[in-house]
Amino acid sequence: MADRRPDGDGSRAKRQKIDMDPQANPYLAHMYEDSSNNGYGNGYANGYGSSSRPNGSPNGSSLSGFKRHASTMAQAHAAEDGPNNPFNGTPLSPRYFGILKTRRGLPVHAQRDEFLQMYQKTQILVFVGETGSGKTTQIPQFVLFDDLPHFQNKMVACTQPRRVAAMSVAQRVAQEMDVTLGEEVGYSIRFEDKTSQKTMLKYMTDGMLLREAMNDHNLQRYSTIILDEAHERTLATDILMGLLKEVAIRRPDLKIVIMSATLDAQKFQRYFNDAPLLAVPGRTHPVEIFYTPEPERDYVEAALRTVLQIHATEPEGDILLFLTGEEEIEDACRKISLEADEMIREADAGPLKVYPLYGTLPPAQQQRIFDPAPPPRTPDGRPGRKVIVSTNIAETSLTIDGIVYVVDPGFSKQKVYNPRIRVESLLVSPISKASAQQRAGRAGRTRPGKCFRLYTEAAFKKELIEQTYPEILRSNLASTVLELKKLGIDDLVHFDLMDPPAPETLIRALEELNYLACLDDDGELTALGRMASEFPLDPSLAVMLISSPEFYCSNEILSLTSLLSVPQVFVRPASARKRADEMKDLFAHPDGDHLTMLNVYHAFKSAAAQDNPKQWCHDHFQSYRALQQADNVRLQLKRIMERSEVELVSTPFEDKKYYENIRRALVAGFFMQVAKRDGSGKSYLTVKDNQNVLLHPSTVLGQDSEWVVYNEFVLTTKNYIRTVTAVKPEWLIDIAPTYYDLSTFQKGDMKASLLRVADKMRRKEALKGGSRK
């Protein structure tokens, strides 16, 4: 039997410190009431030596009587009861037994035997557990006792859509199993691999498992793969499901558990060839639903009215209001506070505290939502209340206890993709029934609650779709198609996805990859495509990066690529717009936003700024978080470049081509995102798609640039292109001759000027040739 040692620290992957600490993370839906997480992580790690550990053989451990895939709940219970840890032989701590008691009271525990029997009988199993059932923490442990992966030299993997979840669940389960996090139980997320030779249960992001699959098509290192939160239907989960369906045939020994929270489980069952289903009830309190009798014309106005009404008439308990975006939320918070002050003055209402909540809010401000509600103003006064006004970040990512009232106007911002003009944009759209249910459920976490839906019951029944469309139907699939090719899936059309995307979307993606020379004319992966797939980047960014040594500026393009794959670095608070803009002007480069961002990065990395980077960012209206993230991404990309032997080179800064080389390299990746000024006005026209666009007001570029590359198409009140840099048309023809094959262009001003440019280039070339003779 395989021995997994040596298990010294030397063999462990190096890991980088990042700014996420599960200890400090308040969003722990899976932490039960009794859990105290202080001081964990040390204490008993030093108590035993690894040499005395039973390892590699069940003999002598409390798992010795276990027959793989034929164990019983009684056996597992006996092993769990100790006195020694069944997985590493060390004595179990008193705290372990305390947690064990809680665990055995969880709803999933009642069906442990049933789960085991089903798990043993079938290869693929669908498990439905509502919130509070304990599925995320318990099912993987049930699996461990029966699958005994460590005796096969394999692991059990459990995927999560979000990093914080993977980290914090792993930490909780390590506690439950009385092991040190990173040893028997670990996690793996981007930038951090906290696993070791001993790891038998690994929590990870779905994207991470997908990355692994690209180099290990059969996922050989796993004996069981559990996909958790499958109902969220992230792009990665959808692709993994398609892949696992195929791997299941190639690897009959692999077991697969699909865990979902919705009643839409039949869809998963059908997809996995009528896999058996096990459903476990959750543990939540009832939530009473109220609808408006008539449709509301202005949902924000109706929402404010409802919140104030609740405050005036309903008993104690906090309120959660769902709105769609930052501006709407900040605005609503102001109005609610104003009205509430008046209610307090005139009607002796209880104090009301209002908190905004959205993803781009600084962490310290996000934390404030966990502050307790304000106390009554006088000892016998009316109780205080807090209102949280949130985007749908509070629908899945984040749980706030103490919410009793939910106000749901029925809208959220959703990504939509239009393959015709190749544009992804955010649109305020009605939510789905599943979302509405999820929102309502937020009112019943601690006690019975109420949900006020600001739409009619008829609208709920007839107008809302059942489920939000999965991400795969709402995205540009260029990078997905590249991933699938790297996964060894050649026939994309027949790849069995749960919801196949529109053929037009696939064709667009293939076309884009072909122009980028990642796929050849037969749709086969090229050497460039294979290399591009190694980078966790959009194909155009990856191609730009890989091509950049040809333009003598790969160091700079590496920095720029990192900056383009993190949130906006420029901060512009509503209270200090003018000063923020002045600061931005300090970094402005006349040729465009890309170069401006690069200037910011270089300034940030200068000795003066690094002395106190946080202060520097504050003073210069830069996002410290974004710049730090960019640094982190840069390091990761740099390692991949080194591995792929992409050279790191720079043009000397004194060289007059320093900036020009960078602009040319931009064209190598973004030649499909070019616009030309339309006549003499402000309007631009995009190449080939012929979309009328305007330069985004945030640009540093003047109106005098005839040709520009842009990073992003933003569809709001108008069509904007954002992050733009001036380029020369000769570069387009020179660097991307296939895309700029003028015979493929529609007749018009664009084609005419490109033809003139091409002519000029030919004349120049001829002259050069002539002079050489």
Add this chain to the structure above:
DNA sequence: GAGCACTGC
């Protein structure tokens, strides 16, 4: 003269 829902590698 705008405004970035949320994730992930």
